[in-house]
Amino acid sequence: MVQRVYLIGFMGSGKSTLGRWLANTMDGWTFIDLDHFIESKYHKTIPQIFEDKGEAVFRNMEAESLKTLSTFEKVIIGAGGGTPCFFDNMEVMNSTGLSIYLKLSPQVIYDRLQTSKTQRPLIMGKHSDELLNFITDKLKERESFYMQAKLIADANEWKVQDFVEAIEKFPPN
Numbered sequence: 001m002v003q004r005v006y007l008i009g010f011m012g013s014g015k016s017t018l019g020r021w022l023a024n025t026m027d028g029w030t031f032i033d034l035d036h037f038i039e040s041k042y043h044k045t046i047p048q049i050f051e052d053k054g055e056a057v058f059r060n061m062e063a064e065s066l067k068t069l070s071t072f073e074k075v076i077i078g079a080g081g082g083t084p085c086f087f088d089n090m091e092v093m094n095s096t097g098l099s100i101y102l103k104l105s106p107q108v109i110y111d112r113l114q115t116s117k118t119q120r121p122l123i124m125g126k127h128s129d130e131l132l133n134f135i136t137d138k139l140k141e142r143e144s145f146y147m148q149a150k151l152i153a154d155a156n157e158w159k160v161q162d163f164v165e166a167i168e169k170f171p172p173n
């Protein structure tokens with residue numbers, strides 16, 4: 001059985017919600033949200049880190065924290081939307097566990113982000129067409145990274161049990 005499951009995908013694709021459900025369903029497994037891990041490690045919120053230090057520093061913290069989590073066992077890790085696209089993060093995830101891409105269309109992501117309460121520096125202040133265009137462009141740019149996941153899931157169709165079954169039958173690294 002794999003020891004780590006990495007949920008990847010665009011902001012708003014439901015990584016944290018699914019991760020919590022999975023951890024509740026899978027005996028002895030814990031969910032860790034990478035952003036929350038960074039926030040507690042550096043005692044700052046993600047928007048504060050972006051504002052005070054800038055994105056480049058955030059990306060270093062993110063890669064460091066991912067490396068730490070890649071040694072934990074029986075964990076579902078919710079990556080940030082940008083995590084797979086920087087440094088060797090995709091390689092770190094694929095060499096230490098099962099990465100799953102929660103694939104959704106820009107329109108569905110847009111609808112979900114409209115109702116999300118999480119503060120996200122990259123989309124702060126963007127609304128309607130501007131937000132939809134941003135999602136469409138950014139997703140195109142990022143998809144080649146996301147598609148390196150070991151498993152691609154149609155996040156609109158898959159139920160929690162589909163994920164559990166896929167994880168259970170996936171060969172360990």
Ligand code: S3P
Pocket residue numbers: 009010011012015035046079080081082083118120121122
């Ligand atoms: C980011 C996504 C965020 C967070 C940061 C940057 C991105 O995580 O890591 O705001 O680059 O897409 P979520 O995908 O959990 O919102």
